[in-house]
Amino acid sequence: xxxxxxxxxxxxxxxxxxxxxxxxxxxxxxxxxxxxxxxxxxxxxxxxxxxxxxxxxxxxxxxxxxxxxxxxxxxxxxxxxxxxxxxxxxxxxxxxxxxxxxxxxxxxxxxxxxxxxxxxxxxxxxxxxxxxxxxxxxxxxxxxxxxxxxxxxxxxxxxxxxxxxxxxxxxxxxxxxxxxxxxxxxxxxxxxxxxxxxxxxxxxxxxxxxxxxxxxxxxxxxxxxxxxxxxxxxxxxxxxxxxxxxxxxxxxxxxxxxxxxxxxxxxxxxxxxxxxxxxxxxxxxxxxxxxxxxxxxxxxxxxxxxxxxxx
Amino acid sequence: xxxxxxxxxxxxxxxxxxxxxxxxxxxxxxxxxxxxxxxxxxxxxxxxxxxxxxxxxxxxxxxxxxxxxxxxxxxxxxxxxxxxxxxxxxxxxxxxxxxxxxxxxxxxxxxxxxxxxxxxxxxxxxxxxxxxxxxxxxxxxxxxxxxxxxxxxxxxxxxxxxxxxxxxxxxxxxxxxxxxxxxxxxxxxxxxxxxxxxxxxxxxxxxxxxxxxxxxxxxxxxxxxxxxxxxxxxxxxxxxxxxxxxxxxxx
Amino acid sequence: xxxxxxxxxxxxxxxxxxxxxxxxxxxxxxxxxxxxxxxxxxxxxxxxxxxxxxxxxxxxxxxxxxxxxxxxxxxxxxxxxxxxxxxxxxxxxxxxxxxxxxxxxxxxxxxxxxxxxxxxxxxxxxxxxxxxxxxxxxxxxxxxxxxxxxxxxxxxxxxxxxxxxxxxxxxxxxxxxxxxxxxxxxxxxxxxxxxxxxxxxxxxxxxxxxxxxxxxxxxxxxxxxxxxxxxxxxxxxxxxxxxxxxxxxxxxxxxxxxxxxxxxxxxxxxxxxxxxxxxxxxxxxxxxxxxxxxxxxxxxxxxxxxxxxxxxxxxxxxxxxxxxxxxxxxxxxxxxxxxxxxxxxxxxxxxxxxxxxxxxxxxxxxxxxxxxxxxxxx
Numbered sequence: 001x002x003x004x005x006x007x008x009x010x011x012x013x014x015x016x017x018x019x020x021x022x023x024x025x026x027x028x029x030x031x032x033x034x035x036x037x038x039x040x041x042x043x044x045x046x047x048x049x050x051x052x053x054x055x056x057x058x059x060x061x062x063x064x065x066x067x068x069x070x071x072x073x074x075x076x077x078x079x080x081x082x083x084x085x086x087x088x089x090x091x092x093x094x095x096x097x098x099x100x101x102x103x104x105x106x107x108x109x110x111x112x113x114x115x116x117x118x119x120x121x122x123x124x125x126x127x128x129x130x131x132x133x134x135x136x137x138x139x140x141x142x143x144x145x146x147x148x149x150x151x152x153x154x155x156x157x158x159x160x161x162x163x164x165x166x167x168x169x170x171x172x173x174x175x176x177x178x179x180x181x182x183x184x185x186x187x188x189x190x191x192x193x194x195x196x197x198x199x200x201x202x203x204x205x206x207x208x209x210x211x212x213x214x215x216x217x218x219x220x221x222x223x224x225x226x227x228x229x230x231x232x233x234x235x236x237x238x239x240x241x242x243x244x245x246x247x248x249x250x251x252x253x254x255x256x257x258x259x260x261x262x263x264x265x266x267x268x269x270x271x272x273x274x275x276x277x278x279x280x281x282x283x284x285x286x287x288x289x290x291x292x293x294x295x296x297x298x299x300x301x302x303x304x305x306x307x308x309x310x311x
Numbered sequence: 312x313x314x315x316x317x318x319x320x321x322x323x324x325x326x327x328x329x330x331x332x333x334x335x336x337x338x339x340x341x342x343x344x345x346x347x348x349x350x351x352x353x354x355x356x357x358x359x360x361x362x363x364x365x366x367x368x369x370x371x372x373x374x375x376x377x378x379x380x381x382x383x384x385x386x387x388x389x390x391x392x393x394x395x396x397x398x399x400x401x402x403x404x405x406x407x408x409x410x411x412x413x414x415x416x417x418x419x420x421x422x423x424x425x426x427x428x429x430x431x432x433x434x435x436x437x438x439x440x441x442x443x444x445x446x447x448x449x450x451x452x453x454x455x456x457x458x459x460x461x462x463x464x465x466x467x468x469x470x471x472x473x474x475x476x477x478x479x480x481x482x483x484x485x486x487x488x489x490x491x492x493x494x495x496x497x498x499x500x501x502x503x504x505x506x507x508x509x510x511x512x513x514x515x516x517x518x519x520x521x522x523x524x525x526x527x528x529x530x531x532x533x534x535x536x537x538x539x540x541x542x543x544x545x546x547x548x549x550x551x552x553x554x555x556x557x558x559x560x561x562x
Numbered sequence: 563x564x565x566x567x568x569x570x571x572x573x574x575x576x577x578x579x580x581x582x583x584x585x586x587x588x589x590x591x592x593x594x595x596x597x598x599x600x601x602x603x604x605x606x607x608x609x610x611x612x613x614x615x616x617x618x619x620x621x622x623x624x625x626x627x628x629x630x631x632x633x634x635x636x637x638x639x640x641x642x643x644x645x646x647x648x649x650x651x652x653x654x655x656x657x658x659x660x661x662x663x664x665x666x667x668x669x670x671x672x673x674x675x676x677x678x679x680x681x682x683x684x685x686x687x688x689x690x691x692x693x694x695x696x697x698x699x700x701x702x703x704x705x706x707x708x709x710x711x712x713x714x715x716x717x718x719x720x721x722x723x724x725x726x727x728x729x730x731x732x733x734x735x736x737x738x739x740x741x742x743x744x745x746x747x748x749x750x751x752x753x754x755x756x757x758x759x760x761x762x763x764x765x766x767x768x769x770x771x772x773x774x775x776x777x778x779x780x781x782x783x784x785x786x787x788x789x790x791x792x793x794x795x796x797x798x799x800x801x802x803x804x805x806x807x808x809x810x811x812x813x814x815x816x817x818x819x820x821x822x823x824x825x826x827x828x829x830x831x832x833x834x835x836x837x838x839x840x841x842x843x844x845x846x847x848x849x850x851x852x853x854x855x856x857x858x859x860x861x862x863x864x865x866x867x868x869x870x871x872x873x874x875x876x877x878x879x880x881x882x883x884x885x886x887x888x889x890x891x892x893x894x895x896x897x898x899x900x901x902x903x904x905x906x907x908x909x910x911x912x913x914x915x916x917x918x919x920x921x922x923x924x925x926x927x928x929x930x931x932x933x934x935x936x937x938x939x940x
Contacts, residue, residue: 091452107527128431175478294545497611
């Protein structure tokens with residue numbers, strides 16, 4: 001029976017793919033196979049999630065060589081009779097998706113943020129026109145390659161009936177040699193690059209800065225502020241100012257604390273994907289430009305929120 | 312050695328307006344993809360260092376011939392263009408076939424450069440597909456390139472690490488937006504751009520058939536319904552639920 | 563009649579806009595406060611060929627035509643008037659040398675000026691004269707194969723940069739105004755502190771003191787005793803740059819107004835939803851459209867002037883409209899901004915101060931109207 005093949009070199013992302021694959025399997029009746037390359041740890045993890053797992057153990061298979069990995073996936077798809085290959089749209093996955101699609105003569109959609117199955121077809125949503133629109137698209141070829149934007153799906157939960165098989169494939173010699181691989185050090189704060197920002201204003205008290213910073217840390221985000229917080233109060237350095245005279249940020253999430261929403265501030269944050277605003281003034285304009293608006297006293301909310309996030 | 316930069320003509324996104332949730336593309340001037348300009352600049356810098364020839368390739372409607380002047384002004388030496396109004400809105404797989412066939416017409420290609428994604432669609436597939444068609448090694452998300460004889464030393468920047476790679480030429484590289492700051496061409500360079508050599512190809516020259524059936528169909532393309540949801544949140548518990556639902560915590 | 567830009571013109575416009583956004587916008591407030599354009603900006607603009615845009619290639623220019631010059635200058639002035647004012651005054655002096663200079667003079671001054679190594683000045687006004695050349699008091703006295711020049715020139719743009727200064731003085735032989743090319747900072751050349759102006763900060767105006775400045779006879783520009791055509795032509799050509807500066811200010815007023823109207827809210831609605839604001843936006847837009855086509859057209863006429871008199875009329879006519887439109891547009895932009903517009907945080911305050919410079923300099927409005935009427939009624 002034809003199936004869905006999923007692969008990501010990152011276990012966490014592979015589990016997200018598994019969730020999406022289960023969604024597709026439910027609508028199409030296809031079965032799910034998961035591929036791991038040179039990682040016993042990942043293979044075990046996938047088995048524990050109830051996945052039908054195939055493990056390629058070939059020390060000569062170089063993950064940095066996209067052509068080689070694409071070839072491995074092509075061979076695996078052939079052996080496993082997969083018609084849909086699901087990858088993650090992280091950088092490795094996205095680079096891989098195009099090469100694999102070309103090998104399989106498949107249509108390919110990357111950066112897919114959600115999907116649904118309708119009449120046996122997988123309909124994918126993705127940003128288009130630089131994010132101005134959201135396009136819903138489907139692949140019409142027999143073979144399909146779909147790359148899912150990270151964090152678009154919940155990681156799959158535990159299930160029984162996992163299995164593990166090794167798979168052998170052919171490998172050609174690689175034209176790419178890895179000279180060095182180094183982890184990226186924790187960069188200095190770059191609020192423009194941050195996915196999540198906690199932005200504080202004058203409506204907060206200095207004593208609560210610790211809580212705001214802790215919330216930012218818990219969410220994996222950065223702390224930023226309105227202009228007066230840096231220039232007048234000097235609670236934060238000026239490179240963390242959001243707004244007309246600061247930085248214009250486009251985070252996935254902005255949590256805006258104690259800021260009324262003057263236009264000169266708003267220009268710096270209005271492109272955030274999701275805005276949560278907390279303010280004690282129910283007439284504060286910021287509440288109108290928020291996806292989620294909370295009228296509350298920060299003195300009460302911050303400790304509670306901080307605790308709920310696990311600190 | 313020839314260095315090839317592939318560039319895509321896209322509508323100037325800053326001028327695309329949304330009317331009744333539909334993007335209005337009509338009348339919007341064309342420009343070149345923003346990260347394509349980083350690829351071009353990378354090419355110009357390598358060309359200047361190595362004394363090679365820089366060729367820009369592009370496929371699209373007849374307007375590409377005008378649009379590509381921007382690349383010729385910014386440092387490309389010549390252009391290979393596939394022009395046909397039928398190519399408007401073509402999908403990535405066709406673009407890749409056309410570009411690959413065009414690149415095959417160029418001798419002594421050492422390096423093929425792409426931007427990591429086009430400004431309009433950002434599927435990021437074309438570079439990978441071209442590499443596969445040409446049977447060349449590829450490196451994506453590149454933040455640094457050094458040419459050294461028959462090899463290139465290339466830094467690929469992933470989310471959590473950087474890889475320093477040595478690759479046998481020729482190689483297909485897609486660069487990241489941050490790799491450089493594209494230069495602004497001078498008035499003289501702009502005026503001379505139109506006089507640089509251009510090789511205009513049509514579909515017959517490339518022996519490529521445009522398949523009747525598309526690989527991808529677009530069911531809808533609309534602006535998100537409302538900008539802001541404006542949902543009132545009453546408690547921290549509700550707030551946590553929101554954060555979970557939006558995928559920011561609890562994963 | 564084709565009211566569209568060529569691809570090259572569109573690219574030149576974009577080039578100037580990109581440069582201004584990337585390199586000038588971040589320091590626009592610094593230019594405003596220090597009344598000085600940093601050298602690296604002048605160098606950057608010179609590398610883009612903006613110092614010799616309309617000059618012939620044979621003398622180091624880009625030969626892009628004056629309409630392209632207007633397109634580029636508009637985009638620079640949109641972000642900051644200072645650099646645009648400097649280039650405008652430079653181009654005024656340079657075009658006089660290009661039009662009236664001998665081959666030797668052109669070879670000596672033009673290539674370096676086109677590269678921005680020289681920044682040119684044009685000196686007519688004196689403390690005691692307005693627009694009347696007959697009132698000139700500076701003098702040139704011939705001594706063998708030199709002239710000795712004495713006098714004071716007022717409000718001279720770029721007087722602080724090295725390069726040629728086209729200077730109008732009365733020569734002792736003819737008793738009439740004659741144009742001379744003087745090298746700035748030669749012996750006997752000195753300048754005042756820069757004037758503190760209302761607007762156009764960064765466009766540096768000084769008084770120039772000429773004390774026994776000795777220049778060779780071959781530095782006469784045009785004919786001895788016949789400085790008037792050089793002056794008339796130069797002032798007329800200077801309007802192309804002045805128009806571009808005012809046009810850029812008008813564009814900035816328009817863009818800032820639209821932006822503010824969409825962002826500023828009143829009772830939960832952007833003020834752009836109110837008709838009172840919509841009418842104002844339409845008014846600015848109309849003024850900008852009128853100004854830009856007049857400015858581009860003057861540039862186009864300058865490529866091939868029918869006659870000096872005709873061009874002077876066209877230049878005067880466009881200057882009045884464009885300079886006054888800039889003031890009107892800035893005033894409306896102020897109204898849209900309300901009290902915020904008065905605050906230094908908002909760009910519109912600077913736009914307003916820049917706009918009101920235009921009608922007062924390089925020939926006041928009434929003087930321009932007299933030129934227009936004179937040409938019509940002659």
